[in-house]
Each structure stands twice: as C-alpha cells, then as structure tokens.
Amino acid sequence: MTGDKDTVIEVRGLLSQFGERVIHEDLDLDVARGEILGVVGGSGTGKTVLLNTIIGLKEPDGGSVHLLGHDMAEATKADMADIERRTGVLFQQGALFSSLTVLQNVASPLVEHTELPRSLIEEIAAMKIALVGLGPESHHLKPAELSGGMRKRAGLARALALDPELLFLDEPTAGLDPIGAAAFDELIRSLANDLGLTVFMITHDLDSLYAICDKVAVLADKHVVIKATVSELERSDHPWIHEYFHGPRGRAAQRTG
Amino acid sequence: MATADFEIDSQGKGVRLRLVGDWTAAGLSRLRGRLGPRLRKELGDAPVATLDLTDLGRFDTTGALILSKAVHGELPEGAWSARPEVGRVYDRVHAVESKEAAPLKRPSALTRGFAKVGRGMHDIGGEAILSMAFLGRLITATGSALKHPGRIRWPAWVSQIERAGLDAIPIVAVTAFFIGAVVAFIGADLLQQFGFDVFAVELIAISVLREFAVVIAAILLAGRSSSSFAAEVGAMKMNQEIDAMQVMGVNPFQALVIPRLAAMIIMLPLLTFIAMLAGLFGGALVAWSQLDLGLAFFVQRMSVIPDIGNHLFVGLIKAPVFAIVVAAIGCRQGMAVSGDVESLGRRVTAAVVQAIFAIIFLDAVFALIFLELNI
Secondary structure, three states, X not given: OOOOXXXXXXXXXXXXXXXXXXXXXXXXXXXXXOOEEEEEEOOOOOHHHHHHHHOOOOOOOEEEEEXXXXXXXXXXXXXXXXXXXXXXXXXXXXXXXXXXXXXHHHHHHHHHHOOOOHHHHHHHHHHHHHHOOOOHHHOOOOHHHOOHXXXXXXXXXXXXXXXXXXXXEEOOOOOOOHHHHHHHHHHHHHHHHHHOOEEEEEOOOHHHHHHHOOEEEEEEOOEEEEEEOHHHHHOOOOHHHHHHHHOHHHHHHHHHO | OOOOEEEEEOOOOOEEEEEEEEEOXXXXXXXXXOHXXXXXXXXXXXXXXXXXXXXXXXXXXXXHHHHHHHOOOOOOXXXXXXXXXXXXXXXXXXXXXXXXXXXXXXXXXXXXXXXXXXXXHHHHHHHHHHHHHHHHHHHHHHHHHHHOHHHOOHHHHHHHHHHHHHHHHHHHHHHHHXXXXXXHHHHHHHHHHHOOOOHHHHHHHHHHHHHHHHHHHHHHHHHHHHHHHHXXXXXXXXXXXXXXXHHOOOOHHHHHHHHHHHHHHHHHHHHHHHHHHHHHHHHXXXXXXXXXXXXXXXXXXXXXXXXXXXXXXXXXXXHHHHHHHHHHHHHHHHHOOOOOHHHHHHHHHHHHHHHHHHHHHHHHXXXXXXXXXXO
C-alpha cells in the first residue's frame, strides 16, 4: 500500500494511448477521502478514458493507479471484489441492464455481492430508489420506458446499491434540463454529505462545478494541469481555463453560483 | 470486520438499545439478514428510550433500513448525538422509508399467462397489418425507384451485392457440395440394392437442380443476410438514423430497403446456380468413388435426362421469389425494432425464423403448382 490512508485515488505518471495517439502523458491525480472532485476538460481530452483507467476497464499503458489502497496493476481477484464492493459507477447513458426492471437493476449488485435474503434485497433496492427520488411506480418499469432523467436517477440508485465509499459519475447532468440538473446536483451533494461519499465526477456543467464540487481537476495538454477550488481556477491564467471560466457560459454560471 | 449485533436492556427507565459491530450490507450479509426479524421480535412494540452507540462500527443505509423498520421509525430526539454522521444516514433513509408507498403488485402467474396469450393473439393481428403496410410502402418505393432511375443509390447496391452475395459464395458452395454428396451416398446405397446404380445420376441431378440448390442457398442467406439486415436496420432505428433520414426527406425505403432487396434479387439466382454446380460436383464425385460412374459418364447421362432444362428452370425461377422473402422479412423486422436491446434480439430472431419458414412454405406451394402444370 502506498500513500496515506486518506487518499482514495492515486494516479501516478499515467500514460494512455490508442495506437500512435497519446491521450494522457505523465498524468498525476490524487483524490482525498470525502472530497467531491469535478473533472473538466475539452472534448477529446480523455476524461472518460481516465475514468475507465481508474476503475480498471482499461489497462494503463504506463504509470500506476492506486484505488482504495490497492495497486490496480497487481490487484488479485479478492482485491478486485473488494474494490467492486466499495465503488459505484454511474455511466454516461445510465448503462442500465435493458432486460431487467428498475428494481432488478438496483438489486443486481446486492445479489452479486451479498448473501442477503431476496426479500431484504428488494427492500434495500426499493429504499435506494426512493433515496434518489424515484417513486414506487417506477419499480417495475424497464429502462426503455424511462425518461433520460429517470434513467440517470435509476443508474445512480444502482451505483449506490452497495453503499460505496467512492462514487464515479460520468457527466451526471448531461442531457438533463436545467431544473432537473440542479436537482440532481443537489441530490449528489446531499447524498455525499450524509453518506460520507467520495465523488469523482466528470462534467461539462459549470453550474455543477459551482454547486457541488470541492475541488476541480482540469485535464488539458494530456495531463491534469491544475487541481484546485473553483475560485482559485477563476484566477488561473492558463488559456483554456481562462476561456472556460470567463467565456459567456462561465460568466453566467459565476453570477448564479 | 465485527459482526453486527445488538443488546436490549429493559431495566430502568425504558428500553436501552445497544448497537454492536458493523451494521453494513456486507456485515449483515454474513448473518443472512436474520438480524432484522430478530430485533423486531425481541423489541416488540416497546419504544426505544436510549440508543447506545459506543460499540457501533460502520453503519450504512442497509443497517439504517433494518433499524428503521424494526423500531417503526420511532427513536427519541438526540438518539444519535454520539455519532452525528451515522444519524444523518439514518435520517436520510428514515425520511424516504416513511414516504414509501406499497410497491406495485405483479399479477399472479396465471393472470400473466393469460395476458401473454392474449397479447400474443393481439400482436398477430397487429403484425399482419404492419406487414401489409410494409409491403405497400415497399411496392410504392419500388415503383418510384423505377420511375426515377436517376435516384437509385448504385453504391449501396454494389456494397450490398458484395456483402450479402459475393461473400456468401464459399459457404453456399461448400454446403451445396456436401448436400449433393449426401444425396449421392444415400441414393447409391439404395439403388445398388436393386441394381439400378445408373439412376443415381438422375436422383442427384433432379433433386439438386429442382430443390436442394435453391432451398439451401435461400436458407443460408436467410440465416446470413436476413439477420444482418434486421440487425443493421434495427440498430439504425435505435440510433434514430431512420428518423434523421425521414426529416432530411430521404425515404428510408429507398435508401435502405431497395438496395438490399435488389442485391438479393440479383445475387440469389447466381448463388443458386453456383450451388447447383457445387451440388452436382459433390454428387458426381461420390458417384465416381462409390459406384464407379466416371465424371464423363455422369455428364453424358445427365444430358439425356428428359426435360433437364425444365428442372433447371424450376430451380432458378424460385430464386428471385425467395430473395424477396429474405430481404423483405429482414428489413421489415429491422424497421419494427423499438428502443430497447431486447426487441432488437427478438426481431433478429423473428427475421431468421420467419424467413426460413416462408422459404419452405413457398417451396411447397411451388411444388404443388409445378405438379399441376406438369413441369
């Protein structure tokens, strides 16, 4: 185990490439326990690649990733099971299993990782669904019957099923209307506070950064240029960050934020 | 990790509930969830006066749910003052728990069974109407394509001809070769017993030319192309590409269905012909090795079969009809895909099953017609 106990994600010297195309080079990132980290960057800077590398869907081409104290490169099956139990992921499109109902979707991690009786699992799943603000009428709907916002909420309920310490969100508010997005931000903030979650959140949404993120990591030039609070970033003179926060959308978010 | 447990102390003023160990999904999992019922039983209806948290380890929403259900949501004010962060988890769960309505009841298995049958019957009607609608749109699209040949998408035709036709040549030829060989083996064995070895040539030639070549080629294409048409068109439907075409004023029938249909109509007769040659070759090889009938003799014997041309014609005339069946059913099922992945799988399966069924059914109809016509 490296690093201190309160660093849940530790990325060192990460290299990611697809063929000749280098996505990340010498990328370092630390996420502390209890932190809500927003990850921003232009399209194609490899935000989702970074997420996939941290959660182990993609092998890094160089460098190391430590997740919850485990070195991902040397993780045994038991380590991976431990990581799976302690992390939850909300994918960009929700990634709900289309053949299962919402209740079955949320119950699936519990069925996989616990030995609780069926009835209790269903009670827990129903509670998680209520926790993310979906009504009981949604229990027996299939993902195809849900709206985009409901799908995100159901995905979040599934990500929270095992009470993870660490939550990964890939553009949680993309595709939601501003009111729905604000409500979703508020939901994540309050859940993270009450349940003591650490959140790694990829976003394009400036409002989300202002509303809920403790720290923001900016991906540019193939690595994390800076990791700081929003107010520090506003003063940054990096051209991309300056444009990001002082462009028309950034100014609008600052006024309301 | 300490196992979750509790102690109840009912001496003194009111009930004192002491929570011990890790009240988490993982911790409770080892007890197979028996903690909740036990707590409920031992606690009865007595209200909890104080909560002792000194030995409580981790506490997550699963633990909160079990506790909240067991105490009916009644805990004294300030019960969580020793561990405020745990109290927040509990309050959060308790808030949604008390709001929760009874979940929808699923109807009984019997009702669901009847509902399934009823829905199935209803769907048959709906499917028939949709198939007619598809046929109608296909005919108008074909008509307008013939009227404006300038608008035909030749590159799409060519690529479909390559993928659905040329690429299928090896599998069609090999399969037909083996079918011809099998027919020859069975024929040789049977006919030898009666001393009519030479009639094996007739058996092979007529069965391959009339039936096997075209049916094998059509069934292979039903498995190969009907499914890929349904999957391609279905994925485009799911991806809203078909909607995009419609909005741009591109008729999806012109752009997607007609090229596939044309490719099939052009290629299936050619594939049938290749299958005929391969089947005859397979049969001739077996006749040569098993019956000592030389290749030259096989060809010569075949050429004197009366009406050999008719048999060839009967085989080839069926090919375009089967081609329409394969392409139309594949595209029709693809167009019927709705938003979810499951319907894509169902439609692709339906495309293959229906196409194969239709081919065999139409083959029987052709056999009757040709019998009546004495061809």
